[in-house]
Amino acid sequence: MKRAMSWLAPFAARPIALVGLALLVVVLLAAFFAPWMAPFDPQEMDPIIRLSPPDAVHWFGTDQFGRDTLSRVIYSSRMALLVGVGVVVFAMLTGVPIGVFSALFPRVGHVLMRMVDVLMAFPSLLLALGLIVILGPSVANSIIAVGAGFLTTTTRIVYGLTLRLKSETYVEAARSMGSRTGWLITRHILPNLVSPLLVQASFVFAFAQLAAASLDFLGLGAPPTIPSWGNMLAESRQFITRASWLLFFPGMMIVLTAFALNLVGDSLRDRLDPRFRDMLGGEA
Amino acid sequence: MWSYVLTRVAAMLVTLFFASIIIFGFIHAIPGDPIYVLLGDMATPEQAEKLRESLGLNQPIIVQYLQWAGRAVTGDLGRSIFYQAPVLSAIADGAETSILLASITMTWVLLIGVPIGMIAAMRHGTWLDQGLSGAAMLLASVPTFWVGLYLILIFAAWLGWLPSSGYPSIFEEGGLANLRYLLLPSLTLAAPNAALILRLTRASMLDVSREDYVRTARAKGIRPWRVVTRHIFRNALLAVVSAFGFTFAALLSEAVVTETVFALPGIGRLVVQSILNRDYPVIQGITLVVVVIYLVINLLVDISYRLLDPRVELQ
Numbered sequence: 001m002k003r004a005m006s007w008l009a010p011f012a013a014r015p016i017a018l019v020g021l022a023l024l025v026v027v028l029l030a031a032f033f034a035p036w037m038a039p040f041d042p043q044e045m046d047p048i049i050r051l052s053p054p055d056a057v058h059w060f061g062t063d064q065f066g067r068d069t070l071s072r073v074i075y076s077s078r079m080a081l082l083v084g085v086g087v088v089v090f091a092m093l094t095g096v097p098i099g100v101f102s103a104l105f106p107r108v109g110h111v112l113m114r115m116v117d118v119l120m121a122f123p124s125l126l127l128a129l130g131l132i133v134i135l136g137p138s139v140a141n142s143i144i145a146v147g148a149g150f151l152t153t154t155t156r157i158v159y160g161l162t163l164r165l166k167s168e169t170y171v172e173a174a175r176s177m178g179s180r181t182g183w184l185i186t187r188h189i190l191p192n193l194v195s196p197l198l199v200q201a202s203f204v205f206a207f208a209q210l211a212a213a214s215l216d217f218l219g220l221g222a223p224p225t226i227p228s229w230g231n232m233l234a235e236s237r238q239f240i241t242r243a244s245w246l247l248f249f250p251g252m253m254i255v256l257t258a259f260a261l262n263l264v265g266d267s268l269r270d271r272l273d274p275r276f277r278d279m280l281g282g283e284a
Numbered sequence: 285m286w287s288y289v290l291t292r293v294a295a296m297l298v299t300l301f302f303a304s305i306i307i308f309g310f311i312h313a314i315p316g317d318p319i320y321v322l323l324g325d326m327a328t329p330e331q332a333e334k335l336r337e338s339l340g341l342n343q344p345i346i347v348q349y350l351q352w353a354g355r356a357v358t359g360d361l362g363r364s365i366f367y368q369a370p371v372l373s374a375i376a377d378g379a380e381t382s383i384l385l386a387s388i389t390m391t392w393v394l395l396i397g398v399p400i401g402m403i404a405a406m407r408h409g410t411w412l413d414q415g416l417s418g419a420a421m422l423l424a425s426v427p428t429f430w431v432g433l434y435l436i437l438i439f440a441a442w443l444g445w446l447p448s449s450g451y452p453s454i455f456e457e458g459g460l461a462n463l464r465y466l467l468l469p470s471l472t473l474a475a476p477n478a479a480l481i482l483r484l485t486r487a488s489m490l491d492v493s494r495e496d497y498v499r500t501a502r503a504k505g506i507r508p509w510r511v512v513t514r515h516i517f518r519n520a521l522l523a524v525v526s527a528f529g530f531t532f533a534a535l536l537s538e539a540v541v542t543e544t545v546f547a548l549p550g551i552g553r554l555v556v557q558s559i560l561n562r563d564y565p566v567i568q569g570i571t572l573v574v575v576v577i578y579l580v581i582n583l584l585v586d587i588s589y590r591l592l593d594p595r596v597e598l599q
Contacts, residue, residue: 016418118302121575125537126555133559133567134313206425213427214541218556233430240433241441251430258425266421 014270020263023256030077038071042227051243061245063235072227073249079228080209080257083143087208088201090147091154096197098151099158100189103166104181109159116155124149125214132220142221146211150204157200158193165189195272202265206258213254229254285590292586296579303575304356308349310568321564324365361569366561371569374554381451381550385466385473385543386535392474393481393531398524401485405520406512408490417486423479428538432472432545439468449547469546473538477531481524488523492516522593529582536574 030037039059046066054061060069098116102109119127128145135141165171171188179187215221216230224231229250236246314321319332319341327335336342340351355362361371404416440448451465452458492498493516501515502508536552543552551570558566 114298115302118299118306121299121303121579122306122571123533123536123574123578125540126571126574129540129555129559130310130567130571133564134310134315210425210427214429214538217427217429217541218544220559230427233427233433237433240437244437247430247433247437251427251433254430255422255426259422262421262425 014267017263017267020260023260027077030074031081034075038074040068040071042071042075060249076227076229083212084205084208086143087147088204091150091204094151095154096158099155100162103159103162116152120152137220139222142215146208199269202261206261209258296583307572362565364566366563371565378551378554381548388470389473393478397478397481398485401482404486405489420479420482424476429541429545431475435468451548469542473542488520492519529585532581
C-alpha cells in the first residue's frame with residue numbers, strides 16, 4: 001500500500017494530473033472490457049436508425065450505417081492502446097540499444113548518430129508516409145511507420161543521458177575497478193534511464209495517438225473495417241453538417257487521451273532529477 | 285564566423301548526401317520492378333525497355349545513383365506518371381498555396397504564441413499562468429484535422445462566413461481577396477504550433493529570469509518592464525529562434541493533413557494524392573525538395589542563433 005502511495009506521489013501535488021491519470025484508467029478499462037462495456041455490437045448495422053442523433057438508447061448517436069457510435073468509440077480504445085503501446089515499444093527497443101551503444105563506443109557511435117541525424121532531416125509524417133508506401137497500409141505497419149519518427153528522438157535522448165551517466169563518478173569508479181561493460185550497462189546505466197524514459201514514453205504515447213489518427217484519416221493507417229477513432233473521423237467527414245456527433249465523440253477521445261498522457265508526462269518530468277530534465281523536450 | 289558557416293554548410297551537404305541515398309533507395313525499396321514503379325502498371329514492355337535504357341537502370345546501382353543525383357541537381361526530378369509532366373512543374377503548381385499557407389501560419393504562431401507565452405511567464409504560478417499553460421497543452425493534444433473539420437463546420441457550414449475548401453490563386457480573379465480561402469486552414473495549422481511556441485516562450489523566459497544578470501539588472505534599479513523586455517525577452521527569444529526549424533518540420537507534416545481537409549491545391553495534398561495514385565516519382569521529388577528546404581532552414585537558424593548570441597560556441 002505504501003509503495004502504491006509513493007507511486008502516486010508525483011500526481012498528488014498537481015490535482016489536474018490526477019485527472020489525467022483517471023482518464024487513462026478509463027481508456028484502459030474501455031480497451032480491456034470493451035465487450036462488456038459496449039451496449040451494442042460495434043459492427044451491427046441498422047439502416048432504419050442511420051444517422052440518428054444521441055438519445056436514451058444510443059447515447060452517442062449512430063453513424064451512416066446505423067451502427068452505435070458509443071460502442072464503436074469504446075472498441076476503438078483497443079486500437080488506441082495497441083498503437084500507443086506498439087509505438088512506445090518500437091521506439092524503446094530501437095532507441096535504447098542504439099543510444100547506449102553509441103555513447104559507450106564512440107567510434108561506431110559517431111557514425112550511428114550521424115545516421116540518426118540524417119533520418120531527422122525527414123519530417124515525421126513524410127517519413128511515415130514513405131514507409132507506408134513501401135510496407136503497405138496495415139495496423140502493424142502504421143506502428144512501424146509512426147515509431148520510426150520516434151526512434152530518432154528516443155535515440156538522441158538515450159545517447160545524451162548515457163554520455164552524462166558515463167562521466168558520473170560512480171560509473172568511472174566502477175570502470176576503474178574493472179567492471180565489464182555488460183555489468184556497467186545493466187547495473188549503472190539502464191536503472192538510471194528508467195525514469196527519464198518513462199517520461200519520454202508518455203509523450204511518445206501521446207503524440208503517437210495524433211500521428212496514427214492522421215494516418216487513419218488519410219486512409220493510410222488501420223483498415224477501415226477496424227474501428228479506430230481516426231477511421232471514425234475519416235468516415236464522419238461527409239456527414240459533419242448532418243451528424244456533428246460523429247465528429248465530436250471520436251475526436252474528443254483522441255484529445256482527452258493525448259491530453260491525459262501529456263499531463264502525466266509533465267508531472268513525471270517535474271519530479272525528475274533536474275540534471276536530466278532539460279534533456280527531455282516533451283513536445284518533441 | 286565564416287569558418288563556422290563553412291563547417292555548417294559542409295555538415296549540411298553530408299547530411300543531404302545520405303538523405304538523398306535514402307530517397308533514391310525509396311523507389312527500389314517498393315516491392316516490384318522499379319521500371320513499373322516509375323511507369324505505372326499500364327506501361328507496355330517497349331516503353332519499359334525504353335525507359336530502362338534512358339534511365340540507365342541496366343547499369344550498376346552506384347552509376348544509377350550518380351545519374352539520378354546529377355539530374356536532380358539540375359532540377360530534373362523525373363516525370364510524374366499521373367500528370368504526364370515533369371515532377372518539378374507539379375511541385376511548382378502547388379508551391380504558391382503551400383508557401384502562402386506556411387507564411388500565414390507562421391505569422392499566427394508568432395503573434396499568438398510569443399506574447400501569450402510572455403504573459404504566462406510574467407504571471408508565473410498564478411491562475412492565469414496555469415490556465416494559459418493548461419490550454420496550450422490541451423491545444424497541442426488536438427489532432428489538426430479535427431480542428432479543421434470543426435472550423436469548417438462552424439465558420440463555413442453554420443455561419444457561412446468563409447469558404448470551406450479550395451484556393452484560387454491570388455493572381456486569378458479575386459486577387460488578394462482569395463487569401464480568405466487560407467484563413468481557416470492557416471488557423472488550423474497554427475493551433476498546435478502556437479501552443480508549442482507558447483510553452484517554449486514561457487519556459488525559456490522563466491529560465492532566463494533566474495540568470496544572474498537579470499538579478500543584477502533588477503538590483504541596479506532598472507524599471508521592471510525594461511528588465512523584462514531588454515534583459516529577459518531578448519535572451520528568451522533565442523530558444524524560440526532555435527525551435528524555428530523544428531516548428532517548420534512539424535508544420536510541413538501537419539500541412540499534408542490540413543491541405544487534404546481543406547482540399548487546397550498545395551504540395552501536401554499532392555503527396556497524399558500521389559500515394560493514392562502510386563505516382564512514386566512525385567513522392568520522391570517532393571521528399572527531396574522538402575528535405576533540402578528543411579536542412580537550409582536549420583542552417584539559417586543555426587547561423588542566426590550564432591549572430592544573435594555571440595556567447596554560443598558550437599563545434
